[in-house]
Amino acid sequence: xxxxxxxxxxxxxxxxxxxxxxxxxxxxxxxxxxxxxxxxxxxxxxxxxxxxxxxxxxxxxxxxxxxxxxxxxxxxxxxxxxxxxxxxxxxxxxxxxxxxxxxxxxxxxxxxxxxxxxxxxx
Amino acid sequence: xxxxxxxxxxxxxxxxxxxxxxxxxxxxxxxxxxxxxxxxxxxxxxxxxxxxxxxxxxxxxxxxxxxxxxxxxxxxxxxxxxxxxxxxxxxxxxxxxxxxxxxxxxxxxxxxxxxxxxxxxxxxxxxxxxxxxxxxxxxxxxxxxxxxxxxxxxxxxxxxxxxxxxxxxxxxxxxxxxxxxxxxxxxxxxxxxxxxxxxxxxxxxxxxxxxxxxxxxxxxxxxxxxxxxxxxxxxxxxxxxxxxxxxxxxxxxxxxxxxxxxxxxxxxxxxxxxxxxxxxxxxxxxxxxxxxxxxxxxxxxxxxxxxxxxxxxxxxxxxxxxxxxxxxxxxxxxxxxxxxxxxxxxxxxxxxxxxxx
Numbered sequence: 112x113x114x115x116x117x118x119x120x121x122x123x124x125x126x127x128x129x130x131x132x133x134x135x136x137x138x139x140x141x142x143x144x145x146x147x148x149x150x151x152x153x154x155x156x157x158x159x160x161x162x163x164x165x166x167x168x169x170x171x172x173x174x175x176x177x178x179x180x181x182x183x184x185x186x187x188x189x190x191x192x193x194x195x196x197x198x199x200x201x202x203x204x205x206x207x208x209x210x211x212x213x214x215x216x217x218x219x220x221x222x223x224x225x226x227x228x229x230x231x232x233x
Numbered sequence: 234x235x236x237x238x239x240x241x242x243x244x245x246x247x248x249x250x251x252x253x254x255x256x257x258x259x260x261x262x263x264x265x266x267x268x269x270x271x272x273x274x275x276x277x278x279x280x281x282x283x284x285x286x287x288x289x290x291x292x293x294x295x296x297x298x299x300x301x302x303x304x305x306x307x308x309x310x311x312x313x314x315x316x317x318x319x320x321x322x323x324x325x326x327x328x329x330x331x332x333x334x335x336x337x338x339x340x341x342x343x344x345x346x347x348x349x350x351x352x353x354x355x356x357x358x359x360x361x362x363x364x365x366x367x368x369x370x371x372x373x374x375x376x377x378x379x380x381x382x383x384x385x386x387x388x389x390x391x392x393x394x395x396x397x398x399x400x401x402x403x404x405x406x407x408x409x410x411x412x413x414x415x416x417x418x419x420x421x422x423x424x425x426x427x428x429x430x431x432x433x434x435x436x437x438x439x440x441x442x443x444x445x446x447x448x449x450x451x452x453x454x455x456x457x458x459x460x461x462x463x464x465x466x467x468x469x470x471x472x473x474x475x476x477x478x479x480x481x482x483x484x485x486x487x488x489x490x491x492x493x494x495x496x497x498x499x500x501x502x503x504x505x506x507x508x509x510x511x512x513x514x515x516x517x518x519x520x521x522x523x524x525x526x527x528x529x530x531x532x533x534x535x536x537x538x539x540x541x542x543x544x545x546x547x548x549x550x551x552x553x554x555x556x557x558x559x560x561x562x563x564x565x566x567x568x569x570x571x572x573x574x575x576x577x578x579x580x581x582x583x584x585x586x587x588x589x590x
Contacts, residue, residue: 136584172569205584212577219570 115163117225122159122217126152129213136205140195150190151210158182158214159221166221167228175222176215183214252289253328259287259335270294270399271303275338278322285322289333300332306399307334309375317366317393339394345382348468356468357514357540362393364461364537371454371533374404378452380460381439382467402452438473439463442497442524455526458536462521462529465540469518470506475499497524513543516552 112120130151133140140147162179169175187210191203251261251274259276265286266273271294276287288306290299310321323335344363348356363385367377377398384397441459443451466474474497496502496519503515517539523529530536530551539549546566548554554562564571 132581136581137588176569176573205588208580208584209577212573212580216570216573216577219573223570 112225113163114166114221114225114227115160118159118161118163118166118217118221119156120159121220122155122157122162123152124155125159125213125216126155129155129209132209133205136209137202139198140202143196154183154186154190154210155213155217158186159217162214162218162221163225165218166225170222170227172219172222176218179218179221180211180215183217184211186214187211250292252292252331252333254287256328257325257333259285261287265338267291268397268399270299276335278335284338285335286319286338287333287335289327290331292329292331295329295331302399303332303334306401309401309403310334310336310398313366313370313373313375313398315366315369317362317395318370318398319394319396339386339388339396341386341388341392341394343383344385344387344464345467347387348382349471353469354544357544359387359393360461360465360468361537361540361544362391363395363464364533364540366393366395367457367461368533368537370401371457375401376404376452376454377401377457377460378444379436379439380457380464381436381473382464383436385464438475441526443526451526453526454532455529458521458529458533459523459526461533461536462518465518465521466500466503469503469510469514470501472506474522475501496522511543513549513552513554517543517549520551 127148130144130148133147133151134144158179161182162175165178166175184207187207188203190210191201191206194201251264254261254276258278258280260279262275262277262284264272265275271288271290274287274289276285277283278285288303290303304324307321307324310318314320319336319339321334321336324332325334326332344359348359351359363380367380370377375398377395377400379397379400380395384395386394386396388394437445439460441452441456444456444459463474500522503518504510504512517536520528520539521530521536530539535550539551542549546562548559548562
């Protein structure tokens with residue numbers, strides 16, 4: 112499996128769990144949970160793709176984690192910008208903090224696993 | 234205090250001892266090192282316009298036996314084509330009848346001078362690179378018999394070269410287990426730290442007990458495994474292991490208990506010198522340096538594979554670990570993702586608690 116694909120898979124999985132966890136941290140969003148999970152998964156996939164392409168070019172665990180964290184933070188910010196349609200409340204901390212850590216996990220995974228171009232298959 | 238004229242005299246004395254290279258394609262530049270039977274000079278190859286190292290038999294040691302030994306050393310090296318073994322370019326005879334051979338001029342730092350300043354993992358990676366040429370030589374039937382930090386050169390780009398194959402033996406020669414001729418290594422070793430020749434082979438601190446006892450028939454690849462274990466010991470403890478059993482009359486000491494059951498007499502266990510050393514690493518060292526060859530790694534590749542496993546955070550064959558040890562190793566190996574996931578979970582819990590306040 113190449114690194115961008117690892118990023119997509121891990122990002123997607125982490126995104127699903129990250130979305131689901133909203134049920135615990137903000138139970139009032141339960142009616143919109145399906146949309147949250149889809150959005151979070153999409154965010155995870157995009158972050159995974161970015162981290163995966165970065166890992167293809169740069170072989171550095173700390174940098175990979177940093178890029179994943181930054182991408183996760185940036186995309187989480189984009190999502191957090193739109194308020195809850197019913198309450199009008201913004202969930203910056205609730206979305207951005209876990210989103211950035213989820214990005215860091217994806218960044219780690221893309222550095223540790225997956226093949227770079229030209230590398231022999233295991 | 235030395236005066237400039239003393240220096241000039243010393244230089245004059247040195248130059249008068251230089252070999253006469255007339256009739257050869259080499260031009261002497263200076264002395265590089267001096268050993269038991271030979272001297273290594275830096276010389277200029279006029280034909281190819283490059284500097285080479287010339288190993289010449291020392292004038293006082295020039296006899297048919299030493300000559301044959303140097304020729305054999307050159308032949309052994311010529312057959313071992315490996316990036317970790319110095320390539321021989323040429324063998325010849327000086328006008329005074331002494332034999333020399335030309336080899337690649339090695340630049341870099343000796344392992345004994347370099348190792349102390351390196352982080353542990355870097356030292357272990359160096360050991361792995363030392364194991365490669367030694368394993369290669371073993372695969373070609375050659376036992377080095379004098380592996381020690383002083384015989385390992387680390388180049389400016391991290392390349393490792395195993396030097397001084399002067400006492401190396403081919404399996405088909407006398408003095409090695411499986412050899413076809415009469416034993417020639419019956420006498421034990423002389424002064425510590427010296428690599429002598431003739432009936433003396435090796436350096437005491439790094440020499441396998443069977444080699445130092447002169448048990449010729451038992452000297453095999455596992456004797457080099459012992460020396461590599463001693464090099465590992467040096468890299469871990471910062472000093473050579475204590476002098477092993479050298480007297481043929483002295484009994485082989487056996488230790489009771491799980492450790493240091495395999496360690497030679499007079500040798501402190503690495504963790505006694507460096508208490509914080511990982512137990513698995515000490516176990517690798519102790520297994521490589523076991524008194525009985527049967528208890529050592531059967532091959533250098535096995536030793537390298539254990540060191541590699543340690544570096545990768547994998548299970549080490551020399552160290553039987555319990556459940557707790559396995560968990561600890563797993564936690565150390567995967568500490569980054571474990572910390573990231575823990576941080577994520579902690580953050581979720583904190584956000585949950587904040588939301589409920």
